[in-house]
Amino acid sequence: MNITEISRFAKIKGLGLVGTGDFTHPKWFSELANELTEDSDTSLYCSKAHPESPVRYMLTAEVCTIYPVDGKSKKIHHVIFTPSLETAAQISDRLEKHGSLDADGRPILDMTSPQLVEEIMQVSDQNEVIPAHIWTPWFSLFGAFSGFDTIEDCYQDMTRHIHALETGLSSDPPMNWRLSSLDRFTLISNSDCHSHWPWRIGREANVLELDRLTYTEVLDTIRKKDPERFKFTIETNPAYGKYHWTGHRKCNVSLPPQEAKKYGNHCPVCGRKLTRGVDQRIEELADRPADYVPENPIGYKRLLPLSEIITAVVGVSYQGxxxxxxxxxxxxxxxxxxxxxxxxxxxxxxxxxxxxxxxxxxxxxxEEKAKVIPGYDGVYGQLALFEEKQEDSAPSKPKQKSMADFM
Ligand SMILES: [Zn+2]
Ligand SMILES: [Zn+2]
Structure with missing residues (x-):
């Protein structure tokens, strides 16, 4: 995708502000420098070629730190916000000492999470580091396979610079409300769109109401968790995730946390250890019940991309x-x-x-009436648009059907 394509699709989607992503990649950075121009003094950017476009850009990137702790490899993704092309370049100058920035849009860095935050905050106190998609089993703060149990374990003394958490496609606000230790953090939702399919933009989004759209206003709203300005987030149902429930793909076994526990986390068919899902990981770390709602929470809406809804109704297999x-x-x-x-x-x-x-x-x-059959052990969740939603009636051995079977 290029800036013109992103601008076109962002407008169709209804987005006013989009993260550039990947500013650490040298080729993408020079494209950004060529294609974007600062929108007066907002520290946000607009398209040079299409000055009439209402879409604004914030310079963002995602990086992966990999390092051992107590003999175990920790792999954590972090999102970075920065106010200008200049500060973005300064960040890249520092990070390239820790890994190759041109190998991938999301570079792998040989440094710890607190080291990363320290370096980035030294460039500018207007930079922000946000733990990315914090519950995905791989590559995240709380990930079951290579993450930590607390934010402090991950960021240590640099936790003081962390204000927000990206819930990601694999979790939504109610799942995160279950951990009282997360109360002080702002929950944000981004699409994490690294692919070249434009319809993946804006699957998740943040809805802010600002006097003026500037980098400082956006950052201040997030840092202060201000419900006056942060209206709600747009979420996809986390049950679509490939690792929502615990299960064993080969045996078609998929279980909610309580059920998996009953079987001692072993497959009731073959006896193998089950692959732990996000729901169970949250259950392990939660200190509140599943229906807990905090006081004055920032709201959320569960939606699905329109192209996905249409694809399901007309019964084609390809969104394009x-x-x-x-x-x-x-x-x-x-x-x-x-x-x-x-x-x-x-x-x-x-x-x-x-x-x-x-x-x-x-x-x-x-109206959240569409049912989702939860994903498990690498199998995506499935949308059952016209099936009546019934809570707690999930089968323990789902038969895998194609989307068309539910129409
Ligand atoms: Zn990531
Ligand atoms: Zn099995």
Whole structure:
């Protein structure tokens, strides 16, 4: 993807601010330097080629620190925010001493998490380091396979610079509310879109209401966890994740945490050790019940990308299919952008231009009536759009079906 493509799709999606991602990569950095220009004194950037575009950019990157602690390898992803191309370049100058920056958009660094934070905060106190997708089993702060049990274990004395946590696609706010130790942190949601499929932009997002869109305002809102300005996050259902429940793929065994415990975390079919899911990892670290709601929380909405909903209804296997976009585009043309379709458009108005089953599906997702069969042991969760949602009725041995079986 390039800036022109991202700007075009961000506008369709309804995004006003997008992270550039990957500013540490030399090639992408020079493209950013060529394509972007600062929007007056906001420390945010806009497209040089399309000054009329309302989309603004924040310089962001993601890096991976790998280092041993007590003989175990810790692999942690971190998101970095920085206010300018100059500070971005200064960060890269420091990080390249710890690993090759041109090997990958998300470079692997031979340094500890506190070392990383220290270096980045030395460049500017306007920089921000945010632990990335904190519950994914691999490469995250609380990851079951190579993470830590507390934020302090990971960032040590540099924890004082950490203000926010990225919940990622694998967790949502209610899952994180269960740990009282996370109360002081702001939960943010980003899409982590490193792929070249533009429809992966904005699967998750943060909705802020600011007097003026500037880097400082965004940073201040996040650092202060200000509910006046931070309205809500947009989440996809974490059950879609490949490691939501605990299970064993070969035996088609998928279990919620309590069930897995009953079997001693061993597969009831073959006896092998089960692969621990995110839900169980949270259960292990949580000190509050599953339905706990904090006082005055920043809200959230569970949505699904419109292209994914349409793909499921028309029964094609590929989101890029022409058929999908022949339904998608008229909806955008009528309602302005995708979030408006997903959050506000009425069924009656939508039914005037698309099949009523599409309109019905959008409403079902909005009202959280669509059922998701949780993912486990590397198997993605599945959307069952028109199946009635029933809590706690999950089968312990799901039969894997194609999406079309649920239509
Ligand atoms: Zn990552
Ligand atoms: Zn098994």
């Amino acid at each position: 299919a022409k058929k999908v976009w022949s339904i998608y585009n008229p909806l955008i043309a009528k309602f302005g952008d995708e979030y408006t379709v997903l959050i506000d458009a009425s069924k009656e108005e939508m039914s005037k231009i698309v099949d009523s089953r599409i309109a019905e599906a959008i409403i079902r997702v909005r």
